[in-house]
Amino acid sequence: MKNNLLYFFTIISLLSNAQPIYFEDFNSGIPTSMTLTDVDGFNPASTVISTAGSFSAVTILNEDCAGSVSWFNPTGIADDWMVTPAITLPNSTSGITLEFDAIVFESAYPDGVEIYVSTTGTSPSNFTGAALYSSTPTTPGPITTPIPGNGENDTWTTRSISLTPYVGQTIYIAFRNNSNDMHVLGIDNIAVNVAATCPRPNSLTASNIGSASADISWTPGGNETSWNIEYGSAGFILGSGNNINVNSTNYTLTGLSPSTNYEYYVQGVCSASDSSIFEGPFSFSTTFIVPGCGDTFGPYCYGTGAFTVFTASALPGDFINVSVSAGETEVGYDNLQFYDGIGNTGNLLYDADGDHTGASVLSTTGTITMYIEGDATENCDVPGSLPGPLTPIELSVTCITPFAVDVAGISMNTSSSLVLANGPFVISGELQNVGSNTVTSMDINYSIVGSASVFTETVSGLSLSTGNNYIFNHSTTWSPNPGTYDIEIWATNINGSNDMNTSNDMATGTVTVFANGAINRPMLESFTSSTCGPCAPGNVNVSGVLQGYQDNQYSILKYQVQFPGAGDPYYTDEVGDR
Secondary structure (H helix, E strand, C coil), rough: CCCHHHHHHHHHHHHCCCCCEEEECCCCCCCCEEEECCCCCCCEEECCCCCCCEEEEEEEECCEEEECCEEECCCCEECCEEEEEEECCCCCCCCEEEEEEEECCCCCCCCCCCEEEEECCCHHHHHCCCCCCCCCCCCCCCCCCCCCCCCCCCEEEEEECCCHHHCCCCEEEEEEECCCCCCCEEEEEEEEECCCCCCCCEEEEEEEEEEEEEEEECCCCCCCCCCEEEEEEEECCCCCCCEEEECCCCCEEEECCEEEEEEEEEEEEECCCCCCCCCEEEEECCCCCCCCCEEEEEECCCCCCCEEEEECCCCCCCCEEEEEEEEEEECCEEEEEEEEECCCCCCCCCCCCEECCCEEECCCCCCCEEEEEECCCCCCCCCCCCCCCCCEEEEEEEEEEECCCEEEEEEECCCEEEEEHHHHHHHEEEEEECCCCCEEEEEECCCECCCCEEEEEEEEECCECCCCCCEECCCCEEECEEEEEEEEEECCCCCCCCCCCCHCEEEEEEEECCEEEEEEEECCEEEEEEEEECCHHHHHHHHHHHHCCHHHHHHEEECCCCCCCCCCCCCHHHHHHH
């Protein structure tokens, strides 16, 4: 969990009547004071936790936590124990509670957790009483509809258990995963506290979120009529934020910064001497100011689902161009799109997943919409999700008063690495008609920087409307010596006329020509199966690694295996031996 919660428990005595006795957030891994026992001794089949053992330090939904796996090869029932150090409970008349956060990695295969208490030691044999809490699933996966108590949720959920029968004693608390062939259980923010008599608020939410304000609200925990709000930028330490006392269950935060992640907490005030534990944090993000001509936008992390990000417009008659300098969307699942006009009903100008760096999109209507066509799971806002943290999107918006004759250089496309023995080489590139006249003919040129020679090819019979791109392979090949070269490409003599805007003519790329020799290609191995739903992100991971390379720059061998179920049509006995 975030470090601010550790500070939260150290200052909570100043902020409420609940006194902390023990707290662990696993920010620095699983402490050595914890006792870990792997009774089952099985080998994991999961890629989330791939080494045998009891509980391991993992990150689930961007939270550092302790994780335990129950998906094994071969299958089996988990029996993993994590036990706290000795905790001495005071003789409190208010009662004592254990709270912890739990999550499962996959909703269709939900692990459960069992909580035991011992007063004698940390060995599993010391925990002889009945479980104080159990969510161990009795229904096998996959589960299409969640069943209450049959495994934990796939979102972080706080569980609370009374330890009042143990007041005045020294105890050990055990967390046990006893699930059968599920996936991964996560445990976080273990806290033992003297119970507060003032109940804490719940159901925190935010609405009407703008670039500088947000409406927040919550549900009272009891009959309290006053609440303390503390808010700040995401990750702020509780006690160091902005504080407000209010007499209603809603409030409008103002003076916020655009495109910023915020968090807030709420504390119920029952009397001058009785306040609840702070509830939270609840996270929200302010919106951005829609970019206009000459503006930059981002870094922007997209959320889940399909939605319009912004619509930008130029003056009537002008073009508008968007150039992406950085940014990724999840390969195979989330696409970045740009449309002419407002919303996603106009002409689709750009539609791709993966890395969008270098993309340039021109709208000749003067209005362009950025749109995310995504699914409901992983996204840029979840750095712990598969296939891992995604680079936020950054772009610039340029408005163009069009010239009648104007062809822009977009890119020099010849491979950046060449081997001399494969020469001579073809120089390729991409040009775009950004003028208002249709292009029917032009001269395509390339030159090696530092050389006076210009190689020209005339092309005709074209019909490039405004915004159309032209990809070419130049008819004059290049025969270099080994070395590194900058190559420029551009167009001239457009429709028999001069280009009226030379500022955007040139596109340049760097090429290294290697002397004859062996080329080392990495060899990748991938294990997957058509019977394995959780294996799909592994395929996406491989695609994410390879998307920046050409097919002749690597080799990959994929093994189709027989787990978690039999029936993969491409499985062979050799794979089993492998």
